[in-house]
Amino acid sequence: MYVKVYYNRCPSCGSTWSTRLIEQTSEIRLGKEEFVCECGISYKTGNIEWAHLDEKQRRGYFFSSVEAGIVVICTLVPPLFAYFVADGWRSAFKTAAWGTAIAAVFVLLSWAIKAICVKQSLRRLPHELAYIPGSLPWTW
Secondary structure, eight states, X not given: OOOOOEEEEOTTTOOEEEXXXXXXXXXXXXXXXXXXXXXXXXXXXXXXOGGGXXXXXXXXXXXXXXXXXXXXXXXXXXXXXXXXXXXXXXXXXXXXXXXXHHHHHHHHHHHHHHHHHXXXXXXXXXXXXXXXXXXXXXXX
């Protein structure tokens, strides 16, 4: 099996500072915004800290394609199979109810993991230390 991995390497010393399975993505990735290599050169990582996100981006982080995919797969696919395999609509509705419950559990688990990432980001860069040009300080 072949899996392509994308590495970010320092051109001067050759050390690897990031690996990803996807080259570019439109999803928001929380993390350190800069990496300083052993040789002293600073590189942009493509990640962003929570304190630098605006309100729309913050909502988008928690309501992303991951959650939408979980809900669609868990609530639509099992009832389709149940309708044809078991006794029709009755099984489809019962399976849809179970699928919705299971989707809710997976979405909550996903949000819990994302909340941990937000907490780590706020440890690195609290709101008080972040400056977003042209905006008011973020308050909760």
